[in-house]
Amino acid sequence: MDFKNSDTITGPRTEDQLPHSAQAAVKIVIVGGFGVGKTTMVGSVSEIKPLTTEETMTQAGVGVDDNYGSDTKTATTVAMDFGRISITDQLVLYLFGTPGQERFWFLWNGLFEGALGAVVLIDTRRLEVSFDVMGRLEERGVPFVVAVNSFPDAPRYAVEELRTALDLSEDIPIIECDARRRASSRDTLMTLMRFLHSLAMAGALRR
Numbered sequence: 001m002d003f004k005n006s007d008t009i010t011g012p013r014t015e016d017q018l019p020h021s022a023q024a025a026v027k028i029v030i031v032g033g034f035g036v037g038k039t040t041m042v043g044s045v046s047e048i049k050p051l052t053t054e055e056t057m058t059q060a061g062v063g064v065d066d067n068y069g070s071d072t073k074t075a076t077t078v079a080m081d082f083g084r085i086s087i088t089d090q091l092v093l094y095l096f097g098t099p100g101q102e103r104f105w106f107l108w109n110g111l112f113e114g115a116l117g118a119v120v121l122i123d124t125r126r127l128e129v130s131f132d133v134m135g136r137l138e139e140r141g142v143p144f145v146v147a148v149n150s151f152p153d154a155p156r157y158a159v160e161e162l163r164t165a166l167d168l169s170e171d172i173p174i175i176e177c178d179a180r181r182r183a184s185s186r187d188t189l190m191t192l193m194r195f196l197h198s199l200a201m202a203g204a205l206r207r
Contacts, residue, residue, distance in 0.1 A: 023090040027114050028192065030081070030097040031137065032121035033129030037149040037179035038097040039081050041121065045185035046083025046095065080111055085189065093189060112137070117196045118144040119188055121179065124154045127165055134166070145173040145195050147188045 030038045043050045081097030096111050112118075118137055122130045130146075137144050146168065157165070159174050168174065173191050178184040 022086070022092045025092045025094055026116045027094050027096065028189065029111055029115045029118045029142070030095060030121065031118050031133050031144075032098075033123070033126060033133060036121040036123045036126075038121055041119070041149075041177075041179035041185045041188075042081040042083040042095050042097045044180055044182050045085050045189065047086060048084050051080075051082040085186065087190070087193060093193075095189075109140075112140045112142055115142050117192050118142050119192055120144050120146045121149050121177075122146060122166075123149060123151060124157060124162075125151065127162075130166060134168075143196060143199055145175065145188070145192045147175055147177040147179075147191075150176060150178045 030041055032038055039052060043052070080099065081095075083095040083097075085093050085095065087093055096115070098111050120130060120133055120137070134144065134146075146162075146166065148162065162168075162174055163170070163172075173195050175188060175191050177188045
């Protein structure tokens with residue numbers, strides 16, 4: 001085979017290279033049920049071109065996947081989404097979005113491995129799918145915040161109503177976000193980082 005005129009892979013693109021100033025990297029997972037906006041959030045906030053594993057939805061999922069409230073979706077994540085964002089010159093977050101359909105949840109354990117924290121995206125039209133998601137995080141001991149993604153036709157509830165409905169303790173932050181907007185997604189990640197910092201400080205004080 002003649003490689004003379006072929007493009008060769010020489011490494012990551014310049015814009016994808018990790019900044020030289022970076023001193024720490026943290027793994028964060030974005031979790032939630034089907035169609036809550038995980039791929040959208042990773043894509044909106046990532047400073048590099050995100051890696052996605054979306055595939056076209058087929059008739060094979062009919063009667064298997066619960067797609068209620070997401071009738072217009074034509075593709076779904078089957079493995080993970082991946083992105084990166086620099087919070088400061090020294091701190092970089094690696095973002096891993098999990099597949100939402102329950103038949104792909106067996107992949108979650110690997111994605112949770114080594115994660116410092118998580119964002120649980122919820123859709124108020126389908127709160128019930130959030131219980132298993134949060135339960136899995138609690139089983140693995142992964143701290144999380146809850147982000148209510150803004151959908152035009154979704155009902156709105158007060159924070160305390162949501163806290164009661166989701167059976168969350170007072171210390172777990174609940175915030176509103178718009179996964180389509182970079183600034184809103186970044187604010188959500190900053191809320192998680194502040195929460196993780198408060199847990200670390202509380203742990204240090206108890207020692």
